[in-house]
Amino acid sequence: MPTYRAAQGEEFDDCRIWAGDDPLTQRALSVSARSVRDEAGRFAGAALAYKDVTDFMRAMEVKDEFVASVSHELRTPLTSIVGYVQMLLEDDGLAPQATRQLEVVDRNAQRLLRLISDLLDTAQIDAGPVGMARTPCDLAGLLRDCVDAARPAYRAAGIRLDLAAPPALSMLLDRQRIEQVVDNLLTNAMKYSPSGTEVCVSLAVEDGRAELTVADQGIGISAADRDRLFTRFFRSRDAEDRSIQGVGLDLSITRGIVEAHGGRIEVDSELGIGSTFRVRLPLGSTARAPAPAG
The missing domain is CATH 3.30.565.10 (Histidine kinase-like ATPase, C-terminal domain)
Structure with missing residues (x-):
């Protein structure tokens, strides 16, 4: 908790926590802390500042849900495109120019697929601790x-x-x-x-x-x-x-x-x-x- 970290002499900015047990009424707080020292430079306490950032955090959740939803919907058809392009590239009867053009399509489709996967990973990480299958x-x-x-x-x-x-x-x-x-x-x-x-x-x-x-x-x-x-x-x-x-x-x-x-x-x-x-x-x-x- 921020109070414990501050009591140990740690200084930090924008440590975000949720206060309250009810998801409908809990509030998000941004906490910053600075150490207080006496004339001899010894740690004497800490000053903490709390700011209500509930509206900001709710907006971030909506944005992350939107990013995850759109990324998921894009990945399915894009995976199909990549699969069919690779099948075409395996055709030995393709003209050299057609092969080069398909390679460009494949390269850019793979790039889009990686970007979409990264967006999904980012949304998952933002939603909470990432589950690990160890x-x-x-x-x-x-x-x-x-x-x-x-x-x-x-x-x-x-x-x-x-x-x-x-x-x-x-x-x-x-x-x-x-x-x-x-x-x-x-x-x-x-x-x-x-x-x-x-x-x-x-x-x-x-x-x-x-x-x-x-x-x-x-x-x-x-x-x-x-x-x-x-x-x-x-x-x-x-x-x-x-x-x-x-x-x-x-x-x-x-x-x-x-x-x-x-x-x-x-x-x-x-x-x-x-x-x-x-x-x-x-x-x-x-x-x-x-x-x-x-």
Whole structure:
């Protein structure tokens, strides 16, 4: 609760909570806190400000329901379009020009399908905690599979992709969702990295947590943009200036999945130097850390 966090000396802005048990009459509150210190600089208390944001939160719920409904209705016919286009592309009797035109249709239909899936994921995350179907999973093997799948695109972009991971790391995870996290981070790193650079992916165990790192030598992120990086639909000024494609949903979805696993995601970055994303996931009682090599 905000009062407990403030009593521990934490300062924050716009922490949103719902007050009341009845869904029809409960109110949404935005809470901000600042520490109060005595003349010696010791923590003496906290000041909290509460603002009623019920109307805003209700409007957000309506918007999210609309986005989810429209996205769902769009995905069904678009999936059919993609399927029939791919069937046509398998016809060896097609003229070369027709094949090229169908490939353009397929590429753009796939792009729309990914965008719709991202919108659905965003609406689901906004609606509440993301449900995870956790099963025993080898995180190291999952990471190798994702890296191997990304190598052809990296090779075509002229970017080197390296991986350092233990032979195995058993954890309880939603495999499909964690694959989505890794794919998003790899796509993000490639998108913002120029040809001739390197992206390094690593997996290790630190302080009872699995730490997955994706480090690139790309354009980097300014300090002003880092605070908003995981906000949905946010795109950095440099990305817009360079006309890099994207709508700013991947990192927001990634954070939601990581937090639903009880983990956290952080980023270190410097303009013109590159960015390093770190995903930390709790090992859990069923996880087994890898034996030291050698």
